[in-house]
Amino acid sequence: MKKKIVSMLLAATVMTSLVACGSKESGTADSNEKKVLTMATNAEFPPYEYRDGNDIVGIDVDIAKAIADDLGMELKVNSIEFDSIIPAVNSGKADIGVAGMTVTPDRKENVEFTDSYTTSTQIMIVKEDNTDITKPEDLKGKKVGVQTGTTGDLYVSDKEKGIEVSRFSKGMEAVQSLTQGKVDAVVIDSEPAKEFVKQNTGIKILDESYTNEDYAIAVKKGNTELTEKINASLKKLKESGELQKIIDKYIK
Numbered sequence: 001m002k003k004k005i006v007s008m009l010l011a012a013t014v015m016t017s018l019v020a021c022g023s024k025e026s027g028t029a030d031s032n033e034k035k036v037l038t039m040a041t042n043a044e045f046p047p048y049e050y051r052d053g054n055d056i057v058g059i060d061v062d063i064a065k066a067i068a069d070d071l072g073m074e075l076k077v078n079s080i081e082f083d084s085i086i087p088a089v090n091s092g093k094a095d096i097g098v099a100g101m102t103v104t105p106d107r108k109e110n111v112e113f114t115d116s117y118t119t120s121t122q123i124m125i126v127k128e129d130n131t132d133i134t135k136p137e138d139l140k141g142k143k144v145g146v147q148t149g150t151t152g153d154l155y156v157s158d159k160e161k162g163i164e165v166s167r168f169s170k171g172m173e174a175v176q177s178l179t180q181g182k183v184d185a186v187v188i189d190s191e192p193a194k195e196f197v198k199q200n201t202g203i204k205i206l207d208e209s210y211t212n213e214d215y216a217i218a219v220k221k222g223n224t225e226l227t228e229k230i231n232a233s234l235k236k237l238k239e240s241g242e243l244q245k246i247i248d249k250y251i252k
């Protein structure tokens with residue numbers, strides 16, 4: 001009998017400590033500890049998110065940090081594959097997806113999007129000496145590199161366009177395959193394109209852009225409470241000029 005009580009007590013102690021651990025991780029711990037806001041991103045997308053030593057930095061990280069501050073929360077950033085971000089948000093592994101993510105009708109069916117925080121375009125990168133690709137229609141019959149699951153991927157994968165698509169886990173890898181002559185063009189967001197062209201020789205960005213897009217933050221489908229809180233923070237950041245300041249810090 002005594003033995004049984006001891007082991008029950010032991011089990012109880014183990015359980016409480018497990019619970020304590022658990023609550024610490026999910027950020028619901030004691031009052032003086034801030035709740036954690038977990039951001040999923042893909043840190044292969046300068047100037048929005050990229051690695052600087054061991055840190056993940058960029059426009060999106062600074063914006064998310066400013067939102068977390070406004071909500072009295074502590075920001076945690078995890079870098080994963082771009083096409084895993086929406087699943088991570090919907091499974092609860094991440095609270096928000098911030099990754100230069102374009103609002104599209106398809107994605108809207110799967111996640112909530114906050115108000116847009118900036119706009120972008122898809123552009124084409126080709127070899128400097130290329131003369132036969134100048135506009136989107138010229139990609140017909142060509143090999144085009146994209147980052148898997150991005151809007152660039154979506155546009156060129158339209159069967160009717162007759163494009164041979166090469167998909168890469170990172171945008172930079174698509175650009176490298178262009179410099180190596182393995183693809184004829186890369187379709188990617190304009191600001192990362194500028195960064196990648198700076199870091200490689202012999203390639204150029206074409207003047208004509210493919211599309212105009214809105215970037216927004218993804219929140220779990222149905223979580224309108226968090227979406228609205230973030231919208232309120234975004235509104236403050238826009239009105240105070242803080243948002244523009246963050247963008248100007250990275251885009252000169």
Ligand code: ARG
Nearest residue numbers: 042045099100101102150151
């Ligand atoms: N704007 C594009 C999209 O939504 C590309 C985003 C890629 N982002 C990244 N962090 N790798 O599909």
